[in-house]
Amino acid sequence: MTQLPLRAQLASALGRSAATLSRMTGRGDGSVIGGRVGLLLEPDLLRKLARDRRLALISATNGKTTTTRLVTSALLELGEVATNAFGANMPAGHVSALSQHKSAPYGVLEVDEKYLPEVLDTTGAGVVCLMNLSRDQMDRAGEIWLLAQKWRRALAGKPTHVIANCDDPLVTWGASTATQVTWVAGGQRWKEDSWSCPECGGPLERKDSDWGCLECSFRRPQPQWTLDDQVVVDPRGQRWLLDIQLPGLANRSNAVMALAVAEVFGLPVDRALPRLREVRSVAGRYTTVERDGRSARLLLAKNPAGWLEAFDVSDPQLPIILSVNAQGPDGRDTSWLWDVNYGILRGRPVFVTGERRLDLALRLDVAEVPFTLCRTFSEALAMQPPGRVDVIANYTAFQQIRSEFGRAL
Structure with a gap:
């Protein structure tokens, strides 16, 4: 590869240092801050790195x-x-x-x-x-x-x-x-x-x-x-x-x-x-995590199409925990919940948590799906009998759950 110009080399090196520091201090995986630092020093850094x-x-x-x-x-x-x-x-x-x-x-x-x-x-x-x-x-x-x-x-x-x-x-x-x-x-x-x-x-x-x-x-x-x-x-x-x-x-x-x-x-x-065929999990998706005799499989669903696919993967014989937030990465508007057919969950034990659990609870109530409202994911998981449970969460709710288990991959 062509040698980067000196300014780009410096920007790239400082970005990597910022990313490493972010990981060491537990603030994140460094995948964003490193790039921000690099682009601040060299706005054309992406073009130069891609060459x-x-x-x-x-x-x-x-x-x-x-x-x-x-x-x-x-x-x-x-x-x-x-x-x-x-x-x-x-x-x-x-x-x-x-x-x-x-x-x-x-x-x-x-x-x-x-x-x-x-x-x-x-x-x-x-x-x-x-x-x-x-x-x-x-x-x-x-x-x-x-x-x-x-x-x-x-x-x-x-x-x-x-x-x-x-x-x-x-x-x-x-x-x-x-x-x-x-x-x-x-x-x-x-x-x-x-x-x-x-x-x-x-x-x-x-x-x-x-x-x-x-x-x-x-x-x-x-x-x-x-x-x-x-x-x-x-x-x-x-x-x-x-x-x-x-x-x-x-x-x-x-x-x-x-x-x-x-x-x-x-x-x-x-x-x-x-x-x-070697890939088993992707950034926590489809990972099974363990706590107190309970095995929770983590599924990500960010929009109506994603929930449809998550329902396809989930086991209809298992209880299910649903968690929804509405932070910046999720989108603030939760009206998309009304585009999801939650009727497919009837007959399963359903537990609802997340920052926007009341929005989801209303949607389930209208769909005539019985549910249990929980303040936190930990509370919802503790209510499960020993064994397996499926978890479907949107983006930031999913990341919060991953963090509880050390960001399992």
Whole structure:
């Protein structure tokens, strides 16, 4: 790699020192503060750190962190990989990740949907992976159609190779201006944000996995990669049993996206797939933690689409603890709770906690789901009989629970 200019070297070194100090003092994992310090000293540091690396940017409403982890695991077969493993997905986090692995020839960066155009322009990444778009933090990000439109403008005329989920009409529309696209049929369980054509506003007709506009020519592209339940079909028609340890349909979709990205980097399925099968947990997601004879499995759900996937993974025979906050990273507006079908929880022992437990309690009451209200997660866990329990929490509530168990990974 090209030697960094002296100012950039100094900014990168001081950023790494700040990150180390943050970890040593228990203030955080250093994945944000290090980048902020570096950018303060050298505003163009991200561009300089990205130079001469092969980069993949991973963006979506849901599944960014998991897919980033899967792609990173695969590319380690080729060499050292710089990545923002803990989900710090804005420029400060990217700077911190690239600074920590300054000699890595490869980089896999999770990118917030809103920041994707800026990060792509700054880094000149050769690969972009786009998986899904659905309502999330409307008070911060705005309408998702606007995000898809920003993606279209950012990708137009770029030499970037895009890996895109053609089962999501908004993702398809956002990716369709790119000069080179590999289409992946990764599935789309949540469809409530894509019944209208993003091209003309007309109605979309859906038949099984296919879709098309009834009023214009916008329709689902022919995929090169397909997810068929537990099997991936690659562009040559060869079928591969996924057999990954991460649970649920959403993670199988993440895995096929990761395999498509890996192949763009020159890594065939037979070398990438074994590394994907080694991943058991991602930044605490799907981890099981133990306390006083109780085994709690931690599931993250930040928006209606995420809750739908979490319900798919959870065990309907187990009691369940739900925790919701509304801090800055979560979005202050909790009206999205009314878009989630909580009726699926009827018949299970349900325990509700978190800073916005009363908002969630009202939603459950309207859905006629009996529940027990708890002041803290510890109180809710202590009320469980010995054995297993599922826990679903949104972002900051999830991080608080992780902290109680030493940020288990």
